[in-house]
Amino acid sequence: MSDFICAACRSIDFKKILKTPAGDLTVHREKRDPYDRYPDLLLDKDTARFSQLQHNDCSLCTIFASTLCSTEDEWSDPGVVEDASLSAHELKAYSFLRNCAWTPENVQGAEDCYILLATRSSTYNSAGNYAKWAGQGEAGYVACLPKEREAGLFVPQMISERFDSVKARSWLRHCKKSHGASCNEYSEVIPGLEVIDCETLRIVPAEAGMQWVALSYVWGQHQSQDNLGDTEPGVLPSDIPRTVRDTIEVTITLGYRYLWIDRYCINQEDAAKKHDLIAKMDIIYRGADLTIAAAAGHDENAGLPGVGTTTRKKQAIVELDSCTILSTGPDPAFKTEQSRWRSRGWTFQEGLLSRRRLIFTEYQSWFECCEGGWMEALGGPELLNNPDEVRCTSGKIGRSLDGRLLSHHLTSRGLIADPDDRVIATRLDQFAQIVGRYSKRDLTFDEDSLNAFAGVSRHLRDSDPQLSHIFGIPYMVSAPLELGSAEKYMFYFLSWRHSRDSSPRRRPYFPSWTWAGWAGGMGWMTGRLDGVTALEQKMRDIHFEVDGRVVVREAYVDTFDSVSCEIPKSDVILCFEAQVVPPSLFSWDTYEERRDISSDEDSADGEDEDISDEEVQSDDDAPDEEDQGDDDSVNGDSEVMSESPPPDPDDWNTWAVGTNRLWDRAQPPDCDPATFIDNLEKGRWDCLLLGDYNGNAGYSHRRFMLVIEWLENGLAHRIGSVVLNRQHYLDRGNIFFDDTELAWKSVRLV
Numbered sequence: 001m002s003d004f005i006c007a008a009c010r011s012i013d014f015k016k017i018l019k020t021p022a023g024d025l026t027v028h029r030e031k032r033d034p035y036d037r038y039p040d041l042l043l044d045k046d047t048a049r050f051s052q053l054q055h056n057d058c059s060l061c062t063i064f065a066s067t068l069c070s071t072e073d074e075w076s077d078p079g080v081v082e083d084a085s086l087s088a089h090e091l092k093a094y095s096f097l098r099n100c101a102w103t104p105e106n107v108q109g110a111e112d113c114y115i116l117l118a119t120r121s122s123t124y125n126s127a128g129n130y131a132k133w134a135g136q137g138e139a140g141y142v143a144c145l146p147k148e149r150e151a152g153l154f155v156p157q158m159i160s161e162r163f164d165s166v167k168a169r170s171w172l173r174h175c176k177k178s179h180g181a182s183c184n185e186y187s188e189v190i191p192g193l194e195v196i197d198c199e200t201l202r203i204v205p206a207e208a209g210m211q212w213v214a215l216s217y218v219w220g221q222h223q224s225q226d227n228l229g230d231t232e233p234g235v236l237p238s239d240i241p242r243t244v245r246d247t248i249e250v251t252i253t254l255g256y257r258y259l260w261i262d263r264y265c266i267n268q269e270d271a272a273k274k275h276d277l278i279a280k281m282d283i284i285y286r287g288a289d290l291t292i293a294a295a296a297g298h299d300e301n302a303g304l305p306g307v308g309t310t311t312r313k314k315q316a317i318v319e320l321d322s323c324t325i326l327s328t329g330p331d332p333a334f335k336t337e338q339s340r341w342r343s344r345g346w347t348f349q350e351g352l353l354s355r356r357r358l359i360f361t362e363y364q365s366w367f368e369c370c371e372g373g374w375m376e377a378l379g380g381p382e383l384l385n386n387p388d389e390v391r392c393t394s395g396k397i398g399r400s401l402d403g404r405l406l407s408h409h410l411t412s413r414g415l416i417a418d419p420d421d422r423v424i425a426t427r428l429d430q431f432a433q434i435v436g437r438y439s440k441r442d443l444t445f446d447e448d449s450l451n452a453f454a455g456v457s458r459h460l461r462d463s464d465p466q467l468s469h470i471f472g473i474p475y476m477v478s479a480p481l482e483l484g485s486a487e488k489y490m491f492y493f494l495s496w497r498h499s500r501d502s503s504p505r506r507r508p509y510f511p512s513w514t515w516a517g518w519a520g521g522m523g524w525m526t527g528r529l530d531g532v533t534a535l536e537q538k539m540r541d542i543h544f545e546v547d548g549r550v551v552v553r554e555a556y557v558d559t560f561d562s563v564s565c566e567i568p569k570s571d572v573i574l575c576f577e578a579q580v581v582p583p584s585l586f587s588w589d590t591y592e593e594r595r596d597i598s599s600d601e602d603s604a605d606g607e608d609e610d611i612s613d614e615e616v617q618s619d620d621d622a623p624d625e626e627d628q629g630d631d632d633s634v635n636g637d638s639e640v641m642s643e644s645p646p647p648d649p650d651d652w653n654t655w656a657v658g659t660n661r662l663w664d665r666a667q668p669p670d671c672d673p674a675t676f677i678d679n680l681e682k683g684r685w686d687c688l689l690l691g692d693y694n695g696n697a698g699y700s701h702r703r704f705m706l707v708i709e710w711l712e713n714g715l716a717h718r719i720g721s722v723v724l725n726r727q728h729y730l731d732r733g734n735i736f737f738d739d740t741e742l743a744w745k746s747v748r749l750v
């Protein structure tokens with residue numbers, strides 16, 4: 001970074017803000033809006049220079065403009081803000097504690113400071129918490145700190161060039177001392193588990209009471225063959241990848257001795273043992289005292305930045321006469337989200353199942369446990385004598401990537417009256433959220449589609465109420481028969497769809513009727529399930545067939561659940577009877593002049609699956625509701641209201657079945673509607689009625705249909721789904737098309 005500071009930046013009076021404690025901003029704010037929850041101090045009005053950065057090499061302009069970019073690219077509403085280069089900008093100071101996503105509200109012992117943010121002058125500030133959003137992206141938080149200062153709790157600070165093990169130890173101590181069972185309940189050592197003794201570099205059997213660290217990292221394409229053969233058995237090879245070497249160092253520095261790394265602790269030669277361990281990843285990662293995640297770089301040779309020879313990227317800092325302007329660097333949770341580590345299938349459960357994660361990014365390390373998180377760029381519990389002193393009356397510390405997605409503590413939805421129904425629906429939702437996230441990950445081998453998920457599967461099956469799955473379609477093992485019976489909800493879970501931005505591809509090892517049989521991000525049709533009682537199944541006689549034999553419901557778990565089950569999964573046939581929706585019911589002439597708006601309860605659907613994740617996690621958690629609200633207002637339904645385009649028969653959204661328009665978030669076959677109708681008429685395809693959903697206290701109605709293509713011998717495969725969405729206020733009539741007279745067909749799906 002250059003030392004140059006432009007005249008405009010030099011004339012900013014930073015002293016002005018430092019005279020006012022950031023915590024007093026409510027009193028001294030320049031705005032008079034009583035509803036402004038995020039008061040600010042205006043520092044500079046004439047800052048059009050931020051948008052002409054290519055002509056500007058001022059170090060301050062560069063820092064401030066980075067905050068502007070984030071608000072434009074990620075958070076602004078394109079309908080509100082005009083062309084960025086034309087608009088004037090303002091530089092404003094905000095209270096850090098109020099705006100930082102890493103600090104809980106009302107935390108005691110924390111010191112407030114100012115963070116600076118460039119926003120467009122036209123931005124209606126109280127409409128959104130821009131300071132918070134900008135900080136959660138590439139920009140990070142840009143703090144304005146007094147020259148004379150001491151490190152303080154949650155105060156931004158310089159990240160050291162080397163990994164700060166003092167901080168990491170304090171994070172661990174704080175979690176162990178102050179957090180409850182979710183962080184500190186651990187699994188027993190399983191027989192046959194082996195770990196690396198970091199002192200002797202030997203592979204030793206794990207023993208009861210042993211504390212070990214696990215590594216989660218990405219194997220590169222080349223997969224260097226440093227197998228154990230080149231040295232004596234049971235000893236680490238001399239030539240180990242950089243990430244492994246750095247992890248051994250961190251393990252020792254943090255006071256641990258034992259380390260689990262798949263490559264050395266799973267005997268690749270012993271297939272049976274390997275299979276057994278793969279099925280028990282929940283125990284390995286849940287049992288680890290800490291998981292070190294290598295989220296920088298692309299493979300096992302990237303190293304952990306700041307530990308060995310891999311250097312860290314530097315945060316931006318400018319020393320002025322009056323103060324220090326310091327960027328925390330990109331939000332580490334954001335960097336992790338963007339990392340290759342986070343994109344891979346196998347690392348999904350490694351991260352999700354771990355109780356504590358120490359994640360290394362290019363800039364710094366950060367810590368995430370079940371209750372909260374810390375990063376090196378902020379003052380943390382290492383500054384306190386007693387970790388219990390980090391007290392807050394509400395809210396959690398830090399950001400969380402997976403949060404309580406796997407929590408035993410199920411959230412629930414008030415709309416569902418029956419408590420049993422609520423528990424089951426929440427459990428099924430949880431499964432849907434987890435699978436939705438998992439499906440976005442990449443796998444090198446198609447046959448791993450469920451293997452890389454086996455640890456999560458086992459964890460869910462062993463939690464109460466027990467949830468299993470039939471090659472990816474959830475199945476409640478323990479639930480009242482009335483609600484838990486698979487027939488109640490199976491049609492709903494057969495009605496999955498791929499995300500619009502995914503390019504689905506068949507995975508040959510699995511049937512077409514399950515998401516596991518396809519590569520590509522997917523999700524189910526509602527953000528949340530309003531109870532199993534909201535579902536009305538229209539299929540009948542659902543069962544599975546393997547090798548010509550019917551699998552009875554009692555045998556589902558034994559037959560399908562275990563990853564050690566060796567039946568060729570592609571041979572499992574899903575059999576059922578369903579009514580055929582005739583092509584004559586499809587029409588294109590019902591186009592009405594109206595906007596195709598989505599009903600409110602769907603705002604978390606579709607491409608915004610992460611938002612519904614938040615909902616599921618934070619339902620009963622008052623402080624998080626704020627985040628949820630923020631996220632909603634930013635990311636929510638991004639469909640921009642615009643003039644309706646002229647009707648187009650090639651557009652699936654202009655088609656209807658009966659009087660109801662097709663729902664645009666379903667996934668009809670990959671062809672134009674005319675081809676679809678033609679195939680239905682010629683009997684090559686069929687559209688089958690699966691069931692109805694009547695959720696949101698009767699305000700949301702959907703009808704699910706499955707499109708299949710007939711193969712030989714009465715077999716068929718899935719090629720898409722059609723969903724009708726009845727909008728309570730817009731659609732007349734209370735029912736979907738009359739299905740009483742429709743003909744039944746027997747289907748065997750592969």
Ligand SMILES: [Zn+2]
Binds near residue numbers: 008010059
């Ligand atoms: Zn400047």
Ligand SMILES: [Zn+2]
Binds near residue numbers: 174176183369372
């Ligand atoms: Zn914890």
